[in-house]
Amino acid sequence: MQSCPKRKSRTFSKTIFVSLAFSLLSTTASFAQNAETQLEQDRRRLGNSGPLVSEIDPATVRDSMRAAEAAKTPDADHPDLSDHLLGSVWGARDWMARHGITLDIQEVDELWGNTTGGNPSGNDGPNGSGSGTGPAYDGMTMPTLTVDLEKLIGLKGGLFNISALQLRGRSISQDHLSVYNPVSGFEADRSTRLFELWYQQSFLGGKLDIKIGQQDLDTEFLISDYGSLYLNSNFGWPMAPSVNLYAGGPSWPLASPAVRIRYRPTDQFTVMFAAADDNPPGNTSNSFGIQGGNPVDPTNQNANGNASGTKFNMGTGALLMTELQYAINPQPDDMSKVTKDPGLPGVYKLGGFYDTGRFPDYRYNQSGQALGGPDDTTGIPRWDRGNWMVYGIVDQMLWRPSLQSAQSVGVFARATGNGGDRNMISYAVDAGVNLKAPFKGRDNDTVGVGWGLGRASYGQRQYDRNVNSTGTPTLTQGTENHLEVTYQAQVMPWWVMQPDFQYIWNPSGGVYDSRYSTKRVGNEAVFGLHSSITF
Secondary structure: OOOOHHHHHHHHHHHHHHHHHHHHHHHHHHHHHHOOOHHHHHHHHOOOOOOOOOOOOHHHHHHHHHHHHHHHOOOOOOOOOOOOOOOOOOOHHHHHHHOOEEEEEEEEEEEEEEOOOOOOOOOOOHHHOOOOOEEEEEEEEEEEEEEEHHHHHOOOOEEEEEEEEEEEEOOHHHHHHOOOOOOOOOOOOOEEEEEEEEEEEEEHHHOEEEEEEEEOHHHOOOOOOOHHHOOOHHHOOOHHHHHHOHHHOOOOOOOEEEEEEEEOOOOOEEEEEEEEEOOOOOOOOOOOHHHOOOOOOOOOOOHHHOOOOOOOOOOOOEEEEEEEEEEEOOOOOOHHHOOOOOOOOEEEEEEEEEEEEEEEEEEEEOOOOEOOOOOOOOOOEEEEEEEEEEEEEEEEEEEOOOOOOOOEEEEEEEEEEEOOOOOOEEEEEEEEEEEEOOOOOOOOOEEEEEEEEEEEOHHHHHHHHHHHHOOOOOOOOOEEEEEEEEEEEEEEOOEEEEEEEEEEEOHHHOOEOOOOOOOEOOOEEEEEEEEEEEO
8 A cells, every 4th residue: 555645745844854953953062162252253253363351341341351261261161260350269160160150240440531621510510610621430340140051951052141230430421521422331320220131042053043132232233343442432332323223222231122143154254133122211202312302311221210221111113233244364263273374364244224213303393394493383303214324344454473473453444324314423434453462471452543433414413503593502513533542451360451542523513512602612632541350
């Protein structure tokens, strides 16, 4: 009796499906070695020529220190903990490592002061009558618990992460500087809050991984490895998304519910996609200056009772973000064994996002009249649906004296562009040059010079002109430029210090100094000292 062809087909299909499922599970066995963080991947492909500590935000500080630790001790069961102030904590960390548990505590403290320019605030004296210059302190403590579930319970390819933030001090940028984006990426409103809470599952030997949960997208998207040396936040999560999206979007110190998919078919190609809530605090009525702003919480980091970070907003728009990466001459894992020059490495990225939410229009009010103009009867902007931005990033090594030398010169450039009717910033550019290991015996030090600019959109400039036409003196905002010179020094294996100098021309493209009726905020010379400790 002949068997049924359909039954054979179904049996064959089941066999193929089961085989593929077992293949996927078995290939995740090497998860711990293959599922690198995005920062680890970029650093390795660039031959470890990036800065020791990535200064984009506390999560990249943590990831960069972990990457340096992994490079020293590939055996994850017996990590070298010399780069932790508390070491193994009487063997507790060694025991946790064997069970896939990692507990890190990052401590960041900064002192800042501007000696020229500046705009006084109420913190300087009654009614903002102070000088607009002077010192400021900000600090952050971030504990992170990460669990490799393959080691703990045998779930291959599973990774769990939870982190929290304790934020203190004051923002010098908010108090004094009147700049588009803070001079430090670590400035944040005071709170103690949940930061990230996510689960990641890896497949295909780490080539494919999916992350679900509360996420901070600036640890993976829009990153320049060489640009992560600098403290000015424009070199991290850049100017345009910081001021154009609600509360800066899902970026430090805020995170949003998100799904992130990353596929790396080869070491040269990477494709990433994320879908996240676009508005972490869920505040819409006064989020932007064009709406009047939020005088109680200007950055909206603690808005809507979300100072704890436990309000998982999913009721506004969706931020859809993608990035394509191509690496030329990616470097081998162990350069000490290389005999043939692999060439100078580089990483090139193209990406963009689309936000499905609604944004206030800088040109028209709800009645179609010129917003801020003499005929404006409401002062309430019209709502526009959707927003977008595109960007490109280049990280390229230019020189190294030998294959095994820690010394190298690398350059970076990044540009962003977007529409101008519903955004404050229309385009921004930053670039710089870094020298790794500038002195003998200082292999983990880096010195760099970076520059950038941001241009006010035509919508913002038209609004300024409309307001000026009513007889209210208003300066038309233009282009802000910033220059940064910095030196990152590893003082101890667990302690990095970074003296920093910045100069800002035309803060916020030219805005009035609150003390005078016809004078712009002056150009600003800002000095800083940054400290990063891993406990």
